[in-house]
Amino acid sequence: MKIIVPPIKIQWIKTKLVEFIISYVDFNIDWKWIEPFMWSGVVWFNFAPKNALFCDTNPHTIKLYQWLNEWKIDHFDVKNHLEKEWKILSEKWVEHYNHIRERFNQDWNPLDFIFINRSCFNWMIRFNRKWWFNVPFCKKPDRFAQSYVTKITNQVKNIQSLMKQNNWEFRCQDFRETIKNASKDDLIYCDPPYIWRHVDYFDSWNEQDEFDLHKLLTTFWWKFVMSTWHSNDYRSNEYLNTLWNDCIIKTTEHFYHIWWKEKNRNPVTEAIIMNYKKEHICEKNDKTIKKNILQNKLIHV
Ligand SMILES: C[S@@+](CC[C@H](N)C(=O)[O-])C[C@H]1O[C@@H](n2cnc3c(N)ncnc32)[C@H](O)[C@@H]1O
Known part of the structure; x- marks a missing residue:
């Protein structure tokens, strides 16, 4: 299967x-x-x-799936976002990671959520009481491979194709x-x-x-x-x-x-x-x- x-x-x-x-x-x-x-x-x-x-x-996982379900973002947005931010990350490392994490903790943008989830230490998901993401950065150059971006965008594509065929609702x-x-x-x-x-x-x-x-x-x-x-x-x-x-x-x-x-x-x-x-x-x-x-x-x- x-x-x-x-x-x-x-x-x-x-x-x-x-x-x-x-x-x-x-x-x-x-x-x-x-x-x-x-x-x-x-x-x-x-x-x-x-x-x-x-x-x-968890408002962040729900918001991500709500946005995908309502087609506020699609796999092209995810691809563009990861390529753009990972390019800067590969030059500025922790400084850029902390910048995006701070932006995410203010805006709760699902694209930034995918980015920090894939760039943080051991892909941990952890928040404080205010739902601020608090996992530190982890320097792993292989994360910026094009094949990794493709893998994630395909995962988004698969989920959205299921969303299109079915009647699903997401609530926090x-x-x-x-x-x-x-x-x-x-x-x-x-x-x-x-x-x-x-x-x-x-x-x-x-x-x-x-x-x-x-x-x-x-x-x-x-x-x-x-x-x-x-x-x-x-x-x-x-x-x-x-x-x-x-x-x-x-x-x-x-x-x-x-x-x-x-x-x-x-x-x-x-x-x-x-x-x-x-x-x-x-x-x-x-x-x-x-x-x-x-x-x-x-x-x-
Ligand atoms: C262990 S995870 C479930 C694993 C998941 N089904 C999977 O296989 O990936 C538990 C989830 O329960 C959520 N949760 C914790 N307390 C809750 C509550 N009182 N009401 C609803 N969800 C809650 C957490 O945010 C977390 O997403």
């Missing part, structure tokens, strides 16, 4: 988990896909639902607002910050958030699928046995590459939680997931 990669590079991205997640999604094409924690959006790009609502409290809002307004013909896919594993200001998550999310997802009639962590080398997610024990849970092994170095591969057992009783489908998936992935088929039951 060819995976569509988003135009922003982001830590904790689920690119390698897309097949695992999608294979358990029981989705009718007439329903609406609701994603309260959009982040990079890699799961829905690859699922490509016809009707969808994507939300997040809290998950409670998003889920409260869902209806019974919606499928909710959640990828919240993983409890006890996130510490950034912009991405904080506490027990009350986890309780609220559980209550909202399980009290009503809609179907949901949620990603979370099951365990790592040191501990387990205790909420799976307590809070979420009324749901179906499936797991898989996964490695997150944090600093893109072999020694920083973090082995994690990932979990997905579902509320609908489709055990036979889950069993079928377990047996056929590999076959279907090899044949480039998704399972829509």
